[in-house]
Amino acid sequence: MKINLKLKDSSERLQSQLAPKEKLPFGKLRTDHMFVADYIDNEWKNAHVIPYSDFSIAPGAIVLHYAQAIFEGAKAFMHPDNEIYTFRVDKNAERLNISADCLCMPNIPVDFQIEAIHTLIDVDRLWFPLQEGASLYIRPFMFSVDDSLGVHPGAKYKFAVILSPSGPYYPDGFSKPIRLLITKKFHRATPGGTGYAKAAGNYAASLRAGEFAKKFGANQVLYLDTTNTYIEEAGAMNHYHITADGTVVIPEFTDTILKSITSLSIIELANELGLNVIQKRIKIDEFINDVKAGKIVEAGGFGTAAVISPVGEYVFEDGTSLTVGNGQIGPISKKIYEYYTGLQYGKIKDKKGWLKKVERKHA
Template structure:
């Protein structure tokens, strides 16, 4: 272990779950990374400690005023090695989220080193089955026990690990059904839509429940001002294929700048596809469908990776995209993306980061 990172060994290791029945985010490894912040000390006591419950004040400001941010990334195993995928992008984004909520930023290089050491300790937990990975959840929350509406003076950061299967269950590229929300909104420009903060997801749950009751998997959000421009899905950025061109909503301050989104755009361009980022209205989308120009829809996100959309409902109309089957472009992007992640394809951009074996 590095001198900077302490390691606290647990007395008894857990029994690992059956790889055939992992689910998503249901099982957790033996250890987690812990980091503390106090205004007079800064960030301190970076440790790898046994996974377990934590003690928190009932007056902790995260519980009352929502100072909480998180990230999500994955580790993959192939040929006896374990890789992370573009992890520096996640730590860069968590700092952007922390800044927006007036929370102290973290040392990105130190956290990446800590994550590598944590994953190395837990490398036997990384599953190797199709669509499986070790899901990694870093998060930061305010712990100061004061009921004052101001930035807290103490925080805790944890990184927990969860061996997981496909996000939606079943086959990796089974098309999903999306419900377009036309009553509630998720975020507005000037707010926190671009940050990965806990409250964004709490605000989405009512709509998610409504969508599930109607038989849909996810919610597609429209902009919070005009209620007509497409923004993102609850757990994914969204892409459309119109006349062979890949189109996705531009980042405008109320859309999360997804790392998978960024990678898919770069990958699509390298594969020779034209990619356009711009405003996309829901009316335009349905008009393109009626003209036969909308041929594929897919979402991108760390958990779901690339997920085709087979059905889309807006108001009283449902459309079926590509006969509810995975499109050619979606499949090609998925095969190349997962191929690079899994080590089956070359990685000329250096997106994979090998987790070293520490003594």
């Protein structure tokens, strides 16, 4: 499908080759343009890069009432050759289609998704922030636009991609461990549901738990399964822990856990990192006892936005807390972070072909 361009006058475009003086926030800024396409009569049509603008949808649009919406999150990085590279966007495109299947939405060809992302980045490449630790955050998403109050899958959809010039997800970056609340009050997903999809409704359902965690000085909730037996996710991230012998342990993927591309990548990088990375179901009681006994020395979360969020302390509703290791960022978490981000920023050779250069065709 041909992508048509309807661009703003170049004189209006921000040229951010001058590095911002202050550290950029995460996800707040937008570039000049967006990509949009429509699904009508069982096919994708009207692919355009247009000026960033509001959507016009009917008050009765299915997405507004029944949350038939999915999204992805990826990143692009500036390398030492002054070219922009995306990181594993093919995996994001594949996962978007998995989410689409879960919510009875149409698939979007992977190659077309990648072309849409790269075309948009190329058009707005002058928005890339020249600042240490910065990136272009990529947000592809799809939603139903049918004007219908019946509970059924839509027949018309809009697919879009927007870009956000961003600094680190956490203002303190990788320098400060986070705290997680261990509670049995909230559950992220139920078996047989949409937990494995990156569905908008899943994140709406997580907000209350996140606000509850803040009351205890925690950044997020450590979600358990519906039986309160096994560890599942850490807020919007996959959880991990590291044992005293250096083994990295990630909860086994189920239909209630989103397959983090960061987790999958770290599993695939095990040999390069010289680490033993395994997946298994982790009982929360055993986890707590092993942290107390010093058998677990590091822990945290894996995810695209923050890459790694080390956990220094787990807190409980009764006011007690549990420190992991010495409460600071551990050497293995640091090693993973430095290797992974070094790969993303082109400081470490990409042996797996995960980075894809954004060709200069439209800028």
